[in-house]
């Protein structure tokens with residue numbers, strides 16, 4: 217039986233319409249664009265000599281890989297060739313085949329690299345463009361890459377955009393030159409924006425209790441399949457190692473963007489296959505991934521916004537299955553986040569932690585840190601990062617300016633370092649804005665010259681925390 221989004225979107229897509237598709241997480245959007253692609257190329261009797269007929273752009277390698285696998289299943293009776301074009305693989309192997317591939321599933325960066333460097337590759341016959349997780353692909357993080365990609369695509373084509381949190385931003389849509397798009401939003405009038413089978417709660421927890429809380433939670437759910445979301449690679453790497461030593465009694469897996477490609481794929485496959493396991497993940501696993509039978513999603517760090525919350529929580533309770541989501545908030549995050557979630561129609565209840573049920577793992581952790589220098593260094597970096605992440609945006613920029621002032625003689629090195637810090641401590645949005653400041657050291661000197669008060673404060677704060 218087709219799902220609601222499939223019923224509504226497939227017919228319109230087959231009529232050649234541009235589509236803005238929005239439906240809750242786990243509601244079958246992938247088939248809502250794969251079936252029209254296959255049908256469209258089949259009707260035109262597309263062959264390998266015709267080259268690329270359809271292009272699907274995904275925000276992450278894992279999602280592209282998953283879509284590729286689904287396409288292999290649903291397209292097994294067709295003769296079209298399909299290719300997965302993602303980073304971390306050999307460029308020349310892809311280059312040899314790309315111009316003969318009918319359906320390409322890719323991440324934006326890698327696609328642009330081929331557009332720039334692979335001489336045979338062109339997109340002039342493209343019939344259909346699909347942006348999966350469209351709002352993410354059109355946001356600031358991918359803006360430049362996507363603008364460059366769109367310049368290489370023919371204007372006459374059909375464009376389909378899908379997401380659980382669809383963008384209606386006119387500027388974004390203008391960038392893609394959509395022609396009178398049909399807005400297919402199957403759950404727009406629903407009472408809630410998350411699946412009805414998803415039970416959602418949040419707790420408020422002090423920072424120093426988070427690790428105890430996570431350990432106790434895992435101990436109480438040993439037979440379950442759980443995803444735990446963190447907001448930074450540093451933190452996840454440290455806690456992964458710490459939990460491997462703490463041995464909670466369930467296999468702990470790790471997925472983040474700084475892993476090598478092979479490792480990433482291996483973790484992804486392992487977690488798909490396991491019946492009971494916990495996956496520590498950053499937001500690269502937040503969107504689109506369809507891990508089978510996940511019971512719990514735990515968000516140990518507050519998401520960037522309500523949309524990110526919806527996508528993270530949507531890794532469970534997929535296609536009629538049940539699932540539970542627990543959000544962990546610091547006291548300072550509660551008011552703002554809960555308000556955002558209410559505005560987005562997310563039904564979430566507050567529950568209290570039972571202090572009697574928390575296991576204190578701090579003494580064990582301290583003894584591991586004393587034994588292992590590397591773990592200790594990781595812990596220190598996480599501590600600094602946790603402090604800075606909570607600062608207001610202006611103070612983050614201040615930290616960076618302070619660093620630049622102090623090391624102004626080593627111009628290039630300190631600029632690079634400042635950018636790296638910003639990357640670690642800022643959200644993507646903040647980083648994009650502040651990146652501008654770091655790219656012009658003269659500007660920063662002027663800024664500091666104008667504001668000696670700011671400089672002194674920043675230096676003091678910075679020296680305290682970094683000890684430099």
Ligand SMILES: Nc1ncnc2c1ncn2[C@@H]1O[C@H](COP(=O)(O)OP(=O)(O)OP(=O)(O)O)[C@@H](O)[C@H]1O
Pocket residue numbers: 217218219222239240241242243244245246247379380503504505506530534535
């Ligand atoms: N018509 C259908 N009948 C049965 N199962 C389906 C149907 N359509 C999709 N599914 C299954 O539902 C699950 C979720 O589908 P899919 O990954 O496409 O959801 P989605 O809407 O893209 O979710 P997200 O917003 O998280 O990306 C998949 O396991 C898929 O196989």
